[in-house]
Amino acid sequence: MHYEGPIFRPPSEANSILLQVTTGCSHNKCSFCSMYQGVRFSIKDEETVLADIDFAAHHCRRQHRVFLCDGDALIMPQQRLVPTLTAIKERLPWVTRVGTYATPRSIELKSPEELQQLRDLGLKIAYLGLESGDDRTLAQIGKGTGSKEMISLGRKARSAGIALSITVLLGVAEPGRSLIHAEETGRVLSAIDPEYVGALSLMLTPGSALYDRWQAGDWRQREATELLTELGVMINHTNLTRGLFHANHASNYLPIKARLPRDKARTLQLIERALQGQVPLKPENLRAL
Numbered sequence: 001m002h003y004e005g006p007i008f009r010p011p012s013e014a015n016s017i018l019l020q021v022t023t024g025c026s027h028n029k030c031s032f033c034s035m036y037q038g039v040r041f042s043i044k045d046e047e048t049v050l051a052d053i054d055f056a057a058h059h060c061r062r063q064h065r066v067f068l069c070d071g072d073a074l075i076m077p078q079q080r081l082v083p084t085l086t087a088i089k090e091r092l093p094w095v096t097r098v099g100t101y102a103t104p105r106s107i108e109l110k111s112p113e114e115l116q117q118l119r120d121l122g123l124k125i126a127y128l129g130l131e132s133g134d135d136r137t138l139a140q141i142g143k144g145t146g147s148k149e150m151i152s153l154g155r156k157a158r159s160a161g162i163a164l165s166i167t168v169l170l171g172v173a174e175p176g177r178s179l180i181h182a183e184e185t186g187r188v189l190s191a192i193d194p195e196y197v198g199a200l201s202l203m204l205t206p207g208s209a210l211y212d213r214w215q216a217g218d219w220r221q222r223e224a225t226e227l228l229t230e231l232g233v234m235i236n237h238t239n240l241t242r243g244l245f246h247a248n249h250a251s252n253y254l255p256i257k258a259r260l261p262r263d264k265a266r267t268l269q270l271i272e273r274a275l276q277g278q279v280p281l282k283p284e285n286l287r288a289l
């Protein structure tokens with residue numbers, strides 16, 4: 001397979017065929033993110049992508065999922081995505097699901113019919129970084145999209161039959177805005193009602209704008225108890241039909257897997273017990289991105 005630059009994928013795509021169709025991220029402006037700093041966004045040529053699908057046809061016969069890399073592969077024009085998904089369908093008939101990262105803009109640029117066409121060709125899940133439902137926080141982190149638009153774009157993807165896995169970020173709001181960030185994020189998640197939510201805790205990495213602020217003494221990283229309080233408020237304000245709310249990413253202090261609404265009361269009790277010191281938290285040196 002032909003790869004350029006760093007390759008990232010969601011934890012749930014660990015066993016997927018990683019097919020790189022773009023490099024970098026077309027947005028690349030989020031203040032907490034250094035994933036693709038210094039990487040120029042580009043769409044890989046069709047010949048290279050089709051050669052990789054051919055390679056997978058011979059060597060990846062036990063992998064039943066494909067993940068399209070990099071940062072927001074859904075931004076590719078429809079006339080490039082359709083032949084790519086068609087080739088996956090024809091050459092890798094054992095593949096049951098194709099996934100991709102999506103940015104708000106990449107969903108906005110596709111019509112409902114185009115999204116439906118991609119779904120029919122096998123694109124069954126998109127991973128979308130919401131980070132926050134608070135408009136001030138969204139503006140502060142450079143997300144480029146407000147909460148109203150996030151709700152509309154999330155619903156648009158789901159209406160096309162594409163499942164959504166939404167990432168939210170604990171500890172990303174400015175000091176004093178933590179609980180507003182938590183409440184508003186719960187509100188937006190409830191309005192989109194995604195199949196999956198993944199909560200991560202902010203960990204600053206060199207190359208990001210927030211890291212530079214922290215180095216300059218202009219940003220305070222949150223304590224574990226502050227992040228847990230935020231998580232509790234967020235879950236309390238999140239009403240899903242039957243979505244999975246996960247906070248079991250390596251960056252979090254307390255692993256949580258809850259199906260909402262069924263597990264809400266039990267999960268809030270667990271967080272409360274952790275805040276009272278009755279449940280051990282992950283040691284700082286074991287946290288990672």
Ligand code: SF4
Pocket residue numbers: 025026027028029030033034035036071103129
């Ligand atoms: S968080 Fe996602 S959308 Fe934002 S810069 Fe990083 S890869 Fe791009």
